[in-house]
Amino acid sequence: xxxxxxxxxxxxxxxxxxxxxxxxxxxxxxxxxxxxxxxxxxxxxxxxxxxxxxxxxxxxxxxxxxxxxxxxxxxxxxxxxxxxxxxxxxxxxxxxxxxxxxxxxxxxxxxxxxxxxxxxxxxxxxxxxxxxxxxxxxxxxxxxxxxxxxxxxxxxxxxxxxxxxxxxxxxxxxxxxxxxxxxxxxxxxxxxxxxxxxxxxxxxxxxxxxxxxxxxxxxxxxxxxxxxxxxxxxxxxxxxxxxxxxxxxxxxxxxxxxxxxxxxxxx
Amino acid sequence: xxxxxxxxxxxxxxxxxxxxxxxxxxxxxxxxxxxxxxxxxxxxxxxxxxxxxxxxxxxxxxxxxxxxxxxxxxxxxxxxxxxxxxxxxxxxxxxxxxxxxxxxxxxxxxxxxxxxxxxxxxxxxxxxxxxxxxxxxxxxxxxxxxxxxxxxxxxxxxxxxxxxxxxxxxxxxxxxxxxxxxxxxxxxxxxxxxxxxxxxxxxxxxxxxxxxxxxxxxxxxxxxxxxxxxxxxxxxxxxxxxxxxxxxxx
Numbered sequence: 001x002x003x004x005x006x007x008x009x010x011x012x013x014x015x016x017x018x019x020x021x022x023x024x025x026x027x028x029x030x031x032x033x034x035x036x037x038x039x040x041x042x043x044x045x046x047x048x049x050x051x052x053x054x055x056x057x058x059x060x061x062x063x064x065x066x067x068x069x070x071x072x073x074x075x076x077x078x079x080x081x082x083x084x085x086x087x088x089x090x091x092x093x094x095x096x097x098x099x100x101x102x103x104x105x106x107x108x109x110x111x112x113x114x115x116x117x118x119x120x121x122x123x124x125x126x127x128x129x130x131x132x133x134x135x136x137x138x139x140x141x142x143x144x145x146x147x148x149x150x151x152x153x154x155x156x157x158x159x160x161x162x163x164x165x166x167x168x169x170x171x172x173x174x175x176x177x178x179x180x181x182x183x184x185x186x187x188x189x190x191x192x193x194x195x196x197x198x199x200x201x202x203x204x205x206x207x208x209x210x211x212x213x214x215x216x217x218x219x220x221x222x223x224x225x226x227x228x229x230x231x232x233x234x235x236x237x238x239x240x241x242x243x244x245x246x247x248x249x250x251x252x253x254x255x256x257x258x259x260x261x262x263x264x265x266x267x
Numbered sequence: 268x269x270x271x272x273x274x275x276x277x278x279x280x281x282x283x284x285x286x287x288x289x290x291x292x293x294x295x296x297x298x299x300x301x302x303x304x305x306x307x308x309x310x311x312x313x314x315x316x317x318x319x320x321x322x323x324x325x326x327x328x329x330x331x332x333x334x335x336x337x338x339x340x341x342x343x344x345x346x347x348x349x350x351x352x353x354x355x356x357x358x359x360x361x362x363x364x365x366x367x368x369x370x371x372x373x374x375x376x377x378x379x380x381x382x383x384x385x386x387x388x389x390x391x392x393x394x395x396x397x398x399x400x401x402x403x404x405x406x407x408x409x410x411x412x413x414x415x416x417x418x419x420x421x422x423x424x425x426x427x428x429x430x431x432x433x434x435x436x437x438x439x440x441x442x443x444x445x446x447x448x449x450x451x452x453x454x455x456x457x458x459x460x461x462x463x464x465x466x467x468x469x470x471x472x473x474x475x476x477x478x479x480x481x482x483x484x485x486x487x488x489x490x491x492x493x494x495x496x497x498x499x500x501x502x503x504x505x506x507x508x509x510x511x512x513x514x515x516x517x
Contacts, residue, residue: 051359054516073361081359087352091282103274104360 004029004188010059019045021212032189034203038245042212043192047160051081064155080149081158090134105152119147139170159191196233210240271362275370283378297333297386326395327479328451334383338414341375342421364513375418383410405481412497413474419504426511449475470500
């Protein structure tokens, strides 16, 4: 099968830290690819580079055949992304957010209304289209972001921990939407998650990254066989160890800070 | 290209229009300055200048002030966009940073212009009269240029700031001095050398002088000189802003 996403020796160095260290992998068109790793392993940095938010130190990325660095806008038109943190304008209505996206992604004017309607219907938000986003719950915002990412008909959909902080019902419904998109439209899905059961249930291929390097990749069965474990969670823990990670190089102090904050705010 | 710029512009106007508290709140300061300074220093000014009306001198200054503050704020709004994540949505879209910069600059400048026009109409209530439509048209040109320059400045600063922590610093050490030493409140004559120098490198000085020139006939540097300075500065700051903007990573 054809590779829709292809990464060659991708590296990102920050001042004294190599966040991503020469990783290479391919994602087949129409597949669901799960990109897993502990906090601070290099997942988010990788996703940021794949989606043109960060410039790599070295290496090559091709999306839909386009070089992400040299044919940036064509590559950008080929993917949709749901970021880890919300990225909606809460002072606009859901529909206005969709229109904004359609315009900046240059969706032909004649098709705009129809495509927006379709996307909002898929995630069940058509009836709430005129509400301000600030009135939306976390799950609704996530669904809206997924709908928004669909409007320009991307070939690849990046989902960076899309279900974090959502209740089980919402998580389930979001994954159902994503599965449907994958099956009915043949859309390639690239996702990161900390919920191993989600990755297990969804992914055709899995890659596990730690300390900036891909330490294991393949189908679920292959990974379980090689690590001699019974589930993805066990494989994951066996491969990456049981130590708790800090988010990044200076994360230690941040973690302590968060803990002391947590007590005060009752997290 | 045009449609992308339009949607960025429209978004800012919607924000402005929907935030009535901000719209009305930001009229409070210019109104207070007009009343407090206008009636407080008015008699002194009249005596010192040999009969001139201070309100005529002050009104263009206060209009410029309201444009200055609104424009810088609009530029700095990008920092909120970044903190709330919306900047990322715009940055991964297949559009150029130049388009984003143009859209945001025009959006901010339009809002600042509207604010300036509201203040200008308020000065009517306090007795200020624009001599004619011709002066008003020229006044609008100056108001737009002041708005353009300071929105560009706000965006340029915002592209170097990660959060709003530096906001007080910018306000008290840059924007307030720009306002107070621009000749908006008092004539820039017989000043100590240091203050004189600062007032001459203050971009708003030329904006205020030009606006006052076309609205009241009182002018120091010549209207065309004012126009040339502010046009060049606006072009410069927008270029710098676009360059810095193209480097930031969401």
